[in-house]
Amino acid sequence: MSAQHVAVDVLVGAGATVELIACFGVAAMRDAYDRLHFVGPSALGALLIGAGVIVRSGPSIIGLKAVLIAAFAVGTSGVIAHVIARAARISETGDWTLRPNEATKVEEE
């Protein structure tokens, strides 16, 4: 087994494991805000699997598609987490900004 095969196995295995943990994490958490913490790691899994495809195929059409998919997942995971959290907050309270009784105290020195 060559070093390339080992690298591919490690990258793809790690990527699939991260995705699996994210899926079970989403099912295990209590509310939407806790579940959102597992959307971010899914981008890491996409990055690992994309890297595995690149290592296996090199500069090719499927390698380019893997790069595009990984880049899209990394670029949009933070955006979609913010959009969903904002929408959930608005649906609960009518506004996404802090209410007076929720303000955090800042201690001045």
Next chain:
Amino acid sequence: MSVTIWHLAAIALLVGLGPCGWVCVRRGFAEGLVASQLAGTVAALALLVLAQGEVRQPFADLALILIVLSFVGSLVAARFLEESR
């Protein structure tokens, strides 16, 4: 046909769709939206590893289209969630 790491990864990713589906069915709108967004990413990656494992390029095209449409669909659903108060 021998089972490769690509097939094993595809099976693991498809297993991951189960919990996402459970959340979509059993929980509320916001929780289901989070789960469906994650499921879109996972399904796209499953198509990508299947494309590599089976040497079928069209699956990778589907993966690329799916991840883009999943993002757009989640944005639209988030808009509905905002107005569902």
